Amino acid sequence: MKIILLGAPGVGKGTQAAFLSKKAGLPQISTGDIFRYNLKNETPLGKLAKGYMDKGLLVPDEVTINIVQDRLMQEDCKYGFILDGFPRTLSQSESLDKVLNEMGSALDCAINFDVADQVIMNRLAGRRVCPNCGKTFHIVYEPPREQGICDTCRIPLTQREDDREETVIKRLHSYHEQTEPLIEHYQRRNLLVNVDAAKPIDAVSAEIEMIIDKIRLSNKEKYSIHKPFDLTAG
Numbered sequence: 001m002k003i004i005l006l007g008a009p010g011v012g013k014g015t016q017a018a019f020l021s022k023k024a025g026l027p028q029i030s031t032g033d034i035f036r037y038n039l040k041n042e043t044p045l046g047k048l049a050k051g052y053m054d055k056g057l058l059v060p061d062e063v064t065i066n067i068v069q070d071r072l073m074q075e076d077c078k079y080g081f082i083l084d085g086f087p088r089t090l091s092q093s094e095s096l097d098k099v100l101n102e103m104g105s106a107l108d109c110a111i112n113f114d115v116a117d118q119v120i121m122n123r124l125a126g127r128r129v130c131p132n133c134g135k136t137f138h139i140v141y142e143p144p145r146e147q148g149i150c151d152t153c154r155i156p157l158t159q160r161e162d163d164r165e166e167t168v169i170k171r172l173h174s175y176h177e178q179t180e181p182l183i184e185h186y187q188r189r190n191l192l193v194n195v196d197a198a199k200p201i202d203a204v205s206a207e208i209e210m211i212i213d214k215i216r217l218s219n220k221e222k223y224s225i226h227k228p229f230d231l232t233a234g
């Protein structure tokens, strides 16, 4: 199954992409994670991306599109993927269609996470990330077992540089200006499904499970109905 997750910064795309990836056995492709990996390893791409990320701006389309195109050509994407944070512009969306067309495939759905900006500010202020495994926590809504420590790696959690309030405001501005038009774009194509992402994490996961199951059942010939949540066909 080929799914994209749309929504403003901090709505919970990464949290739900990780859940869905584990549940459905599909690769999670997060452009933000790809940029942060390159930043950590001080690659030329990381240095370039940092200039934009620090200012709350989108990395230029030509850079981002090439990265995603290469990633989608890899073997593990053959049967499906979860795109987390891509596309974010109409041009990125067109490039995605082009790649899928070349693969003889098409998107199954675009899940849009709906949350008010004020809730987002609160979520990002409390987000903590493991600098080793990248797992995301929240000091209130998804706390680690031991305060400030990653459950798995047992090292101190950190805050993302771009989660500073002034940068979050700029990221929200970029979202409303450049990414929000994609909602209508996918609605027109009958691919959009809205999720009330203001609900608690587990409730959002349950809603997404129901959406995916509905798509799976309406495509019986494509996805096995005997293996619940086997989305790797097609």
Ligand code: AP5
Pocket (backbone or CB within 6 Å): 007, 008, 009, 010, 011, 012, 013, 014, 015, 016, 030, 031, 032, 033, 035, 052, 053, 056, 057, 058, 059, 060, 064, 084, 085, 086, 087, 088, 092, 123, 124, 126, 127, 128, 136, 137, 138, 139, 141, 142, 162, 171, 197, 198, 199, 200, 201, 202, 204
């Ligand atoms: P990216 O990393 O993609 O950031 P983003 O889209 O701004 O999204 P976030 O990772 O901030 O939030 P999320 O929606 O994944 O929320 P999360 O699950 O962590 O991109 C970073 C930068 O890279 C961009 O600004 C841009 O510069 C560049 N970039 C990336 N992709 C690009 C592209 N396609 N084109 C150009 N540039 C690109 O949740 C947030 C917090 O809330 C967590 O603490 C979590 O525990 C908590 N939480 C989650 N769900 C809930 C819930 N239901 N209730 C309560 N708390 C919740």
